Amino acid sequence: MSILIKDIIATLGATYLGTHPEEAVDNVSIDSRSLQNSSNSLFFALVGPNNDAHTYIEDLIKAGVENFVVNYIPEGCQDSANFLVVPNTLDALQQFAAYYRNQFHFPIIGLTGSNGKTIVKEWLNFLLSPDFNIIRSPKSYNSQVGVPLSVIAINKKHNLGIFEAGISTVNEMAKVEKVIRPTIGIFTNIGSSHDEGFKSLEEKISEKLLLFKDSEVIIYQKNELIDHNIQASAKKMSWSFDQEDADVYVYKKEINTDSASLQYSYQGKQFSLKIPFQDSASIENAISCLLTLLYFKYDHETIQSRMLLLYPVEMRLKVKNGINNCSIIDDSYSSDFQSLKIALDFLESQKQFPKKTVILSDIFQSGLSNEELYARVARLVVFNNINRIIGIGETISDFKELFANCITYKTTADFIADFENLDFSNETILIKGARSFQFEEIVQLLEEKTHETVLEINLNAISYNLNYFKSKLKPKVKIMVMVKAFGYGNGGLEIANLLEHHKVDYLGVAFADEGISLKNGGIKTPIMVLNPENTSFPAIIQHQLEPEIYCLKGLYAFLKIAKQKKLQHFPIHIKLDTGMHRLGFNEDTIEELVATLQGEETVKVQSILSHLATSDDLVHREFAFLQIALFEKMSARIMTALAINPIRHILNTSGISNYPDAQFNMVRLGIGLYGVSNDPAEQKYLENVGTLKSVISQIRTIGAGESVGYGRRFMAQKATRVATIPIGYADGISRGWGNGVGYVTIKDKKASILGSVCMDMLMVDVSEIECTEGDSVIIFGESPTVIHIAKMLGTIPYEVLTSISQRVKRVFYR
Structure with missing residues (x-):
């Protein structure tokens, strides 16, 4: 990006107060705390319900920022920077992004829906990346602010965009539609998220469909309410499990041990498709990807070979305790330039030590030449005061000289082989790598070893x-x-x-x-x-x-x-x-x-x-x-x-x-x-913060008349499948939660606690749940909630939360 201030003034209809309208900006910022703000940044001073970024402008000017879009000029700041005064800075950010979007004329995929947007976006990026240079929303940047920030990252080398849009009430989608202007629309699903912002489900669907008002096609699961609200002139491409008139009719679904097999018809022909997932949400998300590939006219062999390689998407930045008093920020499943900027800001907000190390793989799909890309990465490293860079990959190794205090390895295996010769102590370490580099192995090396129960x-x-x-x-x-x-x-x-x-x-x-x-x-x-x-x-x-x-x-x-x-x-x-x-x-x-x-x-x-x-x-x-x-x-x-x-x-x-x-x-x-x-x-307006998780250690089946646990407090009336979970009252689980009073959640189903809670373990009934040893177990979170547990125990949520032992590892994520 390189846009003249005078062109931005015209785009926003802003009142200009400054001395250098011929200057250019090369990036946009809304966060005064970011170390990436510079003299070439354009800072939008957004105003929220209880926060006004105008109050930070004086400090930003002292830090070297020269260009601001504002509602007003703070007292004492006149004549000290370029100010573009507008009635509403959020509207101006969206207008600027819409103007920037209009400079490019390649296909844009827009996604909305209640769930699955980010998963489908990441899977489509994987499936289409062999043939396109893709720009996509980083993480879950799908809000009124996140959408424009995502679109502003487009550059001239990109030839396909994938952007998601989320809304919480009416009159929001029309604004982000102008920013994304998708040529291909994907409606992932419709659920109960943000229901409180709409009068009815129909209003919610109608509002979300505004994203696709000018799209050449809309891909969606066939649904009477959606069909009713789609414009008659819109081209539709639908799928269904039960309606044969859908474009893709999935007439058979088989769940295997580690995969699902689908039989579907399309354009009068029958096909079979195998995907490496079993859960219904992943299957639906995979079908959305299937229809997109069909729309792009991929042949069945290519579709099958690529979709077999789909993987679970990790959407979270995690903070973990590391060896030798280190703090680990785990972002080991993605490596693109926009998400690197986000991860570095997160590193700054979560640094627990003055020393900061970044372990970084080659960066893919930047849309930039390698020379320009790694020059930008080097500038980011300087802006964020990174003390040490460890680069892994053929390409980043070639640009080692751009970084101060940098060591590089050609492969992850080379790094692991040299691990004993490296010193990691008393520092915060960001681990960020493309999935193909398998940086989860590096996380395992650096992570403090504790048992499998985590909060x-x-x-x-x-x-x-x-x-x-x-x-x-x-x-x-x-x-x-x-x-x-x-x-x-x-x-x-x-x-x-x-x-x-x-x-x-x-x-x-x-x-x-x-x-x-x-x-x-x-x-x-x-x-x-x-x-x-x-x-x-x-x-x-x-x-x-x-x-x-x-x-x-x-x-x-x-x-x-x-x-x-x-x-x-x-x-x-x-x-x-x-x-x-x-x-x-x-x-x-x-x-x-x-x-x-x-x-x-x-x-x-x-x-x-x-x-x-x-x-x-x-x-x-x-x-x-x-x-x-x-x-x-x-x-x-x-x-x-x-x-x-x-x-x-x-x-x-x-x-x-x-x-x-x-x-x-x-x-x-x-x-x-x-x-x-x-x-x-x-x-209902608050979000769940803590989820206590464990795993199934062992599963056994006992016969009628057999007992479970101390004191034989549970006696089986029939053959019962029992799972043992490695968490007990030493971890903070009340003994009063046992003997059928409480439950855990496995595979979205309730599993009643059998007999007494032990010091380090508890046992649950999984007779009606298809699960295996090693499967995840929710002790509390969305279900059961700490509020429900407290009510059943006759106490308050404070006691439930503060009882969780320090031996339970805390994992922080974003």
Whole structure:
């Protein structure tokens, strides 16, 4: 890309304030945190419900960015950069992408549907790449922002595009249609995702079909509602399992041990197709690919040979613990230029060590010459302050000299053979390679070895839930996020890194050692210690943590140490007891508190806080209002007496939703970040964060009268197929969840727990489930949810989450 500022001005109809309209830009950015921003970037200052990128423009100018698309020019920034002023920066980003898209005239495949878009996109990329130079959406970039960013990556060497589009409500698809303008449309399926954004299923289908309004063909599973809403003039190419008038009629489906065989008719002829999957979703996605290949007029032999090579698509960037105190970012299944940029930004948001290493394979399908491609990769490496590059592949080895501190190998096997001679310790390592390089073998070498039970943490879901609650806040209200108890069992440092990347105002921990661990991990966001012990005050001061002070004894102890260390205005947080009766200054101690702090220079009251006892129970609404009123009274007394204006906060997760008028200056987000709400109506708007997974260790069949587990608490009434799972109460699974009370999910089916939960194992009934040893098992996540488990056990979701043992490996992914 190289586009003159003056041409962009005309495209956007922007008001221009600057001095260099003849300058050109070569990339687009929307993330002020990205280290890839440069003087040749065009930064679109997007405005969200609780975030305005205009506030970061001054810092971006200092970092060297010169070109901005804005709604307004921030004060003090006039005459310091090129500004293109528009009414709406998101609309402008889409207009710019549509303008850029119109420079190219090759086939574009557009995908929409409730599920399967990314899988079909990646499979089509694999199936068609021998014959086309393809540009496609990186990862799942299918939103109002993701679509234009994907399209802007097109270059002159590409001759086929594959872009996906996702929507959550009406009036969205028409905008992204102008950006993608697909010539070939694929409707993967229609399901319940985002149903809340539409009045009816028909409205949802009608809206999604707008993507294909000018497409030359629409590929879809035959469906009465879809047929009804497709324009009569549109060319359709349909498939079906049960309607013989579909273009492709799949009249027989056989599920084998490790594959599926399909018999189908097309244009009056019968064919058979074997694919390496058994599940229904993969079969449907494969059929969408089949129809696309048929539309491109591939012969049956080519279709069969390529589709036999289809593979599971890994759509996630994973963060794992590595050997020698390393952190591993696993992106070992893709290697293209756009996804490399995304992975490097993710590396920056999740780096746990100053030292950063990238293990990178040859990059394919960039649409650039090798010289230009690896020159760009080298610039990315410099922008992102990468300390070491390990290149694997014939091509990247030829361009080794472009990189500082670089070692290369021709093959993955060469790297593995030399592994013992390489030093990996105390660093964050991004592993990114094309599938053909089998970088999963490198991940296995570098990954810390633990057992097969893992707690997977969805970082996208955390970001989504954070933004959901931020959207409820009034302008300028700050947000503290609680990462105590090891991030509610989900992992402290990794989540803290993400929250720091999102620029939250405060992090909250219970005890000093939790805060020290985060500070040692490189966290710079202010950290409040909510339950400090007096003996921890020296360590709190040493590590620049901020203590909550909740009683006079604690205040006197802290002031004594503060004076010994000759501190000046060290931040403290005053906790008031307004009715919780747990910790905090009572109303009758306020005068002594004020008297003690008056004229005190060693400390500064950074905030005043209290805690609602019944924020989640509207039956006690009046009690909550009494607490809020008392907090107002007590905090105002302190502020007046000391002539200060500190941050004030009383709301927790439930309080944010139930008492919006009591936000004061800050709120404290806790369990809601992790996808749990006490309100069933609100729960549907949150995304599941943690999925606890294990595997089947062994399967056996027992006869009637035989028992399972300690105490013979399960006695078989008939022949029963029993699977043993390597997770037990030492991992945090309550013994109360056994004996038929609870279940796990295997192959999307419930498997009841048989007998007692053991220390390291539990047994389940798989008599009605087709499964084998080594198959994945969901302990909790989407089903069962931690909310359901807590209800059945007579406890709360907090206890279920925080009980998960530290011996269970955490895997973070995006």
